[in-house]
Structures are given as structure tokens and as C-alpha cells.
Amino acid sequence: MNNLGLLLKINLLHLFNLNALLHEKNTKNKLKLFGFGFTLFIAAAVITVYAYMYFYAMAPILYQTGTMDLLLGAMMAIASMIIMFTSIYKVVGMVINCKDYDLLSALPISNKTIMISKWAMLYATNLIVTLLVMIPALIVYIQFISVPFTFYILYFLFAFLVPLIPLVIGCIVGIVIQYVSSFFRSKNLISIFLTFILVLGIIYLSFSIQTKEQLMDIGTMITNALNHLYPLTGMFIQALAHNNWAMAALFIAMNIVIFTIFIWFVSKQYQTLNSLVKKHNTVSHYQLEETKSSSVFMTLFKKEVKRYFSSTIYVTNTAMGIVLQTVGVVFLAIKGIDGLEQMLAIPGITEMLSGILPLFICATIGLGSTTASSISIEGDQLWIIKSLPIDAMTIFKAKMGVNMIITIPLCLINIGILGFFFRLPILQILFTAVLAIVCILFFSMFGLIINLNFPVFDWVNEVQIVKQSVSSFISIFGGLAAIIIPGYLFIRTGNMMILYGFLGVMIILVMASYFYLKTVGTKIFNQL
Amino acid sequence: MLQIKNLTKKFGDKIAVNHLNLTVDSGDIYGFIGHNGAGKTTTIKAVTGISHFDEGEILIDGKSIQSQPIECKKMMAYIPDNPDLYEHLTGIQYLNFIADVYQVDSEKRFQLIDKYSTQFEIKQNLGDLVSSYSHGMKQKLAIISALVHQPKLLILDEPFVGLDPKASLTLKKIMHELCLEGTAIFFSTHVLEVAEKLCNKVAIIKAGELLACGDMEEVKGNSSLENVFMELTDHE
Numbered sequence: 012m013n014n015l016g017l018l019l020k021i022n023l024l025h026l027f028n029l030n031a032l033l034h035e036k037n038t039k040n041k042l043k044l045f046g047f048g049f050t051l052f053i054a055a056a057v058i059t060v061y062a063y064m065y066f067y068a069m070a071p072i073l074y075q076t077g078t079m080d081l082l083l084g085a086m087m088a089i090a091s092m093i094i095m096f097t098s099i100y101k102v103v104g105m106v107i108n109c110k111d112y113d114l115l116s117a118l119p120i121s122n123k124t125i126m127i128s129k130w131a132m133l134y135a136t137n138l139i140v141t142l143l144v145m146i147p148a149l150i151v152y153i154q155f156i157s158v159p160f161t162f163y164i165l166y167f168l169f170a171f172l173v174p175l176i177p178l179v180i181g182c183i184v185g186i187v188i189q190y191v192s193s194f195f196r197s198k199n200l201i202s203i204f205l206t207f208i209l210v211l212g213i214i215y216l217s218f219s220i221q222t223k224e225q226l227m228d229i230g231t232m233i234t235n236a237l238n239h240l241y242p243l244t245g246m247f248i249q250a251l252a253h254n255n256w257a258m259a260a261l262f263i264a265m266n267i268v269i270f271t272i273f274i275w276f277v278s279k280q281y282q283t284l285n286s287l288v289k290k291h292n293t294v295s296h297y298q299l300e301e302t303k304s305s306s307v308f309m310t311l312f313k314k315e316v317k318r319y320f321s322s323t324i325y326v327t328n329t330a331m332g333i334v335l336q337t338v339g340v341v342f343l344a345i346k347g348i349d350g351l352e353q354m355l356a357i358p359g360i361t362e363m364l365s366g367i368l369p370l371f372i373c374a375t376i377g378l379g380s381t382t383a384s385s386i387s388i389e390g391d392q393l394w395i396i397k398s399l400p401i402d403a404m405t406i407f408k409a410k411m412g413v414n415m416i417i418t419i420p421l422c423l424i425n426i427g428i429l430g431f432f433f434r435l436p437i438l439q440i441l442f443t444a445v446l447a448i449v450c451i452l453f454f455s456m457f458g459l460i461i462n463l464n465f466p467v468f469d470w471v472n473e474v475q476i477v478k479q480s481v482s483s484f485i486s487i488f489g490g491l492a493a494i495i496i497p498g499y500l501f502i503r504t505g506n507m508m509i510l511y512g513f514l515g516v517m518i519i520l521v522m523a524s525y526f527y528l529k530t531v532g533t534k535i536f537n538q539l
Numbered sequence: 540m541l542q543i544k545n546l547t548k549k550f551g552d553k554i555a556v557n558h559l560n561l562t563v564d565s566g567d568i569y570g571f572i573g574h575n576g577a578g579k580t581t582t583i584k585a586v587t588g589i590s591h592f593d594e595g596e597i598l599i600d601g602k603s604i605q606s607q608p609i610e611c612k613k614m615m616a617y618i619p620d621n622p623d624l625y626e627h628l629t630g631i632q633y634l635n636f637i638a639d640v641y642q643v644d645s646e647k648r649f650q651l652i653d654k655y656s657t658q659f660e661i662k663q664n665l666g667d668l669v670s671s672y673s674h675g676m677k678q679k680l681a682i683i684s685a686l687v688h689q690p691k692l693l694i695l696d697e698p699f700v701g702l703d704p705k706a707s708l709t710l711k712k713i714m715h716e717l718c719l720e721g722t723a724i725f726f727s728t729h730v731l732e733v734a735e736k737l738c739n740k741v742a743i744i745k746a747g748e749l750l751a752c753g754d755m756e757e758v759k760g761n762s763s764l765e766n767v768f769m770e771l772t773d774h775e
Contacts, residue, residue: 318627347667392624400611
């Protein structure tokens with residue numbers, strides 16, 4: 012086997028803990044790994060179902076107006092945007108500045124081979140994402156449009172090509188962001204800031220959609236914009252929907268040529284790129300000063316906060332909920348509740364305002380907790396807190412404190428804004444605030460409990476623990492499930508007692524979680 | 540200061556440490572030597588409370604590491620063989636973090652950080668992120684962080700690995716000073732000449748079992764520690 016084959020084999024064994032599954036002797040650990048695989052499967056299933064529902068919702072209008080090809084364009088736009096956006100923060104860590112870069116570059120393996128092996132893993136994970144979007148789109152499309160056999164051949168061939176250019180763009184942006192931020196001492200804050208600007212831009216586009224007709228207008232606008240900026244979308248649609256073989260050939264050729272040029276360039280500059288992103292700003296003339304001492308909790312808490320903000324992926328993945336909440340609040344403040352009713356197409360939603368707003372607040376809180384990766388993120392440094400005279404509960408409180416400090420203040424401000432703009436009664440505002448705080452407390456503890464039971468310390472890239480771990484999946488889906496049930500019941504009945512009951516249940520869960528952490532959680536931590 | 544009684548640690552069916560008994564008194568510099576995989580790090584991690592053990596007892600100044608871990612850890616400091624420190628902190632932030640955990644007052648920590656960072660020649664680098672440090676610099680920072688709270692028991696796992704000759708000499712001098720002040724030092728090493736010169740007591744471990752332990756002069760007799768070690772570990 013050549014070097015590339017060897018590296019690909021090593022990387023593949025590490026993907027989704029495959030090698031651990033094959034060689035793990037401990038039954039309990041093996042079951043955990045199977046659990047992880049099962050969780051991944053469920054997550055993929057949920058994404059597939061959601062994608063199907065999304066395309067199925069737009070299909071009838073597109074069919075009636077003879078613009079079903081826009082479904083293909085929308086599918087490509089969605090897949091491309093997801094890949095582009097996620098590649099921005101994945102490229103550093105998965106392709107550039109990998110943990111094993113020093114080890115591999117000391118071996119008789121060319122930089123090009125190392126780079127391609129890393130790239131292949133990034134491509135493989137994004138190909139899965141592409142298929143999770145493209146397959147549901149295909150199923151919807153063929154229900155409305157009769158297609159020849161060649162359509163299927165081209166479609167699946169294109170599925171392998173669709174991730175290429177978005178990966179290229181995402182990687183370029185990711186490297187540029189990392190390079191720009193390397194000039195600053197607080198480089199991660201710069202990186203986080205730039206990433207959020209991108210995210211908010213995408214969200215702004217999404218919030219521009221108010222009706223299905225506007226969705227089509229936006230769809231046409233996006234497709235035209237993409238055609239202009241990303242001509243491959245037009246080629247994609249022409250090749251598939253209109254059986255244009257010339258466009259098919261051009262689409263294939265352009266993907267391969269652009270990708271090949273990019274790979275050639277990056278492999279030539281691989282060593283330089285690795286040096287660039289590793290650049291450190293050192294001062295080396297530090298003057299020692301007397302510093303104030305802090306309590307054990309405060310010093311731990313400050314350490315956790317610094318750790319949190321030192322990782323772009325950690326912040327962007329976990330703060331997304333509160334960012335979406337804030338954007339949603341601003342949207343509601345500008346557009347009013349009528350705008351929301353139009354957008355969600357749920358009649359009578361205005362009458363349910365007193366319940367919808369707390370549910371919206373809680374749903375965004377449940378989207379991600381910092382604690383779901385807070386044990387795993389200790390990684391090789393776990394020995395530090397384990398060897399120090401600190402009890403487990405103090406460590407847990409410091410970790411939960413991070414989640415609370417990034418969510419509670421902004422959450423309360425958002426509730427205040429909503430209360431002001433919608434002239435809510437003071438009791439309603441107080442109820443929403445109490446519910447939000449209780450939910451934040453619960454999700455903080457829930458994330459920690461899950462991570463204690465499913466820790467991962469041998470990660471090489473933070474993406475593995477923040478986005479691809481059992482803990483993060485269970486935390487997100489658990490959070491959503493906790494809100495969906497009362498949300499559905501409330502929308503069906505409009506009865507506020509549902510929400511009061513929900514608050515009661517959450518309070519009980521908070522108490523139970525605290526007790527668990529104090530007893531079982533502490534034991535688990537001490538045995539890590 | 541440190542009493543290890545019948546310590547046993549298993550990993551599945553493999554016995555990593557088998558009924559180990561050892562005592563480190565105040566003022567001892569106790570060398571712990573053995574082949575790779577002999578059980579040194581496993582023993583050390585059990586002593587420092589990082590890993591659990593299956594049988595036996597570990598007492599730090601009479602207190603059990605299992606039932607009173609916080610009280611025990613307050614008295615000791617641990618320096619691992621691989622200094623995986625918080626890379627997102629600067630050197631001084633890391634030192635302050637450790638000093639805060641041990642509740643070292645401002646004046647005392649300033650004095651000790653000043654003293655040891657000068658001795659190890661990294662004072663000017665304390666404002667930089669740990670991620671920018673070389674392996675040796677991280678090792679020095681880990682050593683300073685262990686000394687800043689004046690522990691009664693200092694546990695080091697191969698402390699001289701990665702240190703330049705001057706820093707190694709500095710560390711040996713510091714260990715002597717601490718020993719004279721009554722601190723107990725327990726460290727593992729592969730460098731037998733260092734153990735022979737530095738330690739007043741030694742323990743030799745192989746495949747989880749203690750082959751010899753006691754005063755250095757008694758263990759090595761008229762021979763060198765290296766010869767004794769090779770003889771014991773080859774014949775067992």
C-alpha cells in the first residue's frame with residue numbers, strides 16, 4: 012500500500028471511533044461506542060427527514076409554476092452553504108495545523124500526500140452531508156417530475172462533485188480568517204467575530220423570506236446570484252433538469268479543474284500555511300507584578316471562560332442558540348408578531364403570544380450548551396484539575412458558570428426587549444425570565460451529565476468533541492425534545508397551564524440533576 | 540509523609556502494580572526506578588489521586604487519598620512526565636491559577652514566582668501564551684507551578700526529561716533545598732546516575748512489583764546503582 016493509502020486507512024479508522032469499536036475489549040466502553048454510532052444514525056435520519064419535509068413543502072408551488080428546477084438549485088445552494096460555512100472552521104485543525112502534523116512531516120511522506128489524506132477526510136464528512144440533503148431532494152423531485160435513467164446517473168455523479176468547490180471556498184476563507192487573526196494577541200476573538208459576521212449574514216438572508224412566494228423570489232434571486240457568482244449552479248440545473256450534456260460535461264470539468272488547481276497550490280504551500288497559522292505573538296519581556304488572589308471557584312471559572320473563548324469552534328457551535336435568539340428578538344421587534352405569523356404561516360399565533368415567546372426563548376436556549384463538551388475539552392490536561400485540591404462540584408459549577416454567563420444576561424435583555432415591544436404584563440415577563448433561567452440551569456447540568464457519561468479525551472481536533480460526539484448530539488436533541496413536547500401541546504391547546512406545568516417539570520429536573528451531579532456525577536468524575 | 544500500603548492496580552486482567560509497599564519520610568529524596576511499563580507512572584498517578592486503584596491504601600501525612608483527597612492534594616504537588624498545560628493561558632496566568640487553587644497569598648506567590656522564574660530563566664516569557672513555549676519551557680513552568688504553593692510532598696514523574704543542563708542543575712539544587720526544609724520528594728527517573736547522586740532512598744520496580752527499596756547505600760552496597768538495577772531486573 013502506498014503512503015496515501017496508509018494515511019487514509021489510519022484516518023478512516025479514527026473516523027467516528029471506528030478503530031476503538033474494533034479493538035475495544037471493555038464491554039461498557041464498547042456499548043458506549045455503539046451508542047455513539049446509533050446516535051449518529053439518528054441524527055442523520057432526523058436531518059434527512061427534515062430536508063425531505065423542507066423540499067416537499069416548496070415542491071407543489073414550484074411544480075405549479077413550472078419551476079421545479081429551482082428545487083435542484085435550492086438543494087445545491089443549501090448543501091453548498093452548509094459545506095462552505097462548516098469548512099471555514101474545520102479546515103484549521105483537520106487539514107492545516109493538525110495535531111499530528113509534526114509527527115507526519117518528520118516521516119518520509121510528501122506534504123502533498125499528507126495534505127491530500129487530510130483533505131480526503133474533510134471531503135468524506137462533507138460528502139455525507141451532501142447526500143443527506145441531495146437524497147431527500149431527489150425523492151421529492153421524482154415525485155413531481157418524470158426523469159430518465161440518465162438523470163439518476165448524473166445526479167449521483169454530481170453528488171460527488173458538489174462538495175468540492177464549496178470546500179475550496181470555505182477552506183480559503185478559513186485560512187484567511189486564521190491568518191488575519193494571527194496578527195492579534197486575541198486571535199481567537201477575531202476569528203469568532205469574523206465567523207459570526209458570516210453567520211449573521213446568512214441568517215439575515217433567511218429572515219428576508221416572509222412568504223412562500225417570496226421564498227420563490229428569493230430562490231430565483233439566490234439562483235441568479237449564485238449563477239453570477241457561482242456559475243456551477245446554473246450548469247447543475249441545466250445538466251440535470253434540461254438534460255444538457257454539454258453543461259454536464261462543463262460542470263464536471265470545472266469542478267475537477269478548480270479543485271485540482273486548489274489542491275496543487277495548497278500542497279505546494281502546505282508547509283508555509285502550517286507555519287502561518289501557527290504564528291504566535293510573543294512579547295518576551297514580561298515584567299512581573301504582584302497580582303490579587305482569587306477564590307478557588309473564581310480562578311476555575313476564569314480559566315473555563317478563557318478556555319471557551321480560545322476556541323472558535325467551541326464558541327460558534329454553542330453560542331449559536333443565544334445569537335439566534337437575539338436575532339429573532341430583533342426581527343420580532345422590527346417586524347412585529349404579524350411578521351412572525353406570516354413567516355411561520357401559523358394562523359392565530361398572535362393570540363398565543365404569551366406562550367409562544369417563552370417557548371421561543373427556551374427553544375433557542377436548548378440548541379447548545381457549553382457543558383456538553385466541557386469535560387471532554389480538558390483532553391490531555393485533565394490531570395491538572397484531577398491532581399489539584401478541588402472537589403468535583405466546584406469544577407462542575409465553574410463549567411456550568413460559563414454556559415450561564417453567556418446565556419443568562421443576553422436572555423434577560425432579550426426578554427426585556429420583547430416585553431417592551433409587545434407591552435407584555437409584568438407577570439408574563441417575570442414568568443418568561445424565570446422559565447428561561449430554569450431552562451438554562453437544566454441544560455447546563457444536562458450537558459455536563461451527558462459529557463460525564465460520554466467523555467472523549469483522545470481527540471485530535473475540537474470538532475470531534477464539539478460537533479461530532481455523542482455528548483453534543485444528545486445535548487442538542489435532548490434540548491429540542493424537551494421543548495417540542497410542551498410546544499406542540501401549547502400550540503394545539505393554547506392553554507397556559509401547559510407552560511406552568513413545563514416550568515414545574517423543569518424545576519424538578521434541575522433538582523434531580525443537581526443531586527445526580529453531587530452523587531453519581533462526582534463519582535464518575537473521580538474515576539475518569 | 541507518604542505511605543503506600545499494598546497498592547494494587549489492575550487494567551483488565553493485567554496487574555500493573557502488585558501489592559506495593561513503600562514509605563517516604565519528610566526530608567527524603569526518594570528515587571523510583573524501573574523499566575518502561577514497570578508501573579512507575581501508574582503508582583505515581585494513584586498517589587496523586589489522578590487514578591483509582593483496586594486494593595491497598597495510600598496515606599499522605601496520615602490522611603487517605605481515597606477518603607480525604609482534597610486534604611491530601613493540598614499537601615502535595617505533582618509534575619508529570621509530559622507537561623500538558625493549559626495552552627490558552629499565559630505562563631503567569633497558569634501560575635496564578637495554581638496559586639489561587641492553593642490559596643497562596645499575593646505577596647508570597649509574587650516572591651516565589653519571581654525566585655523560581657529567575658532561577659529557571661523564563662521570567663521574561665511569563666507574559667506569553669503557553670502554546671508558544673517549547674517543551675522545556677513548559678516543563679519549567681510546570682515545576683514552578685508545583686513549587687509556588689510550597690508543598691510538603693513533591694511528586695515528579697521523570698522531571699529531568701526535556702530540561703537543559705542548567706535547568707537540570709537548578710532543579711537538583713531546589714530539590715536539595717526543599718529536602719533540608721523537610722519536604723518529601725518522590726520522583727521516578729531513568730537516569731540512574733542522577734538518582735544515585737541525588738537520592739537518599741531508592742525503590743526498584745519491575746512488572747508492578749518492588750524488587751528492592753530502602754536507603755541508597757543499603758540497596759546499592761559496594762556496587763553502582765546501575766549494576767544493582769541491571770542485576771535485579773535481569774535475574775527476576
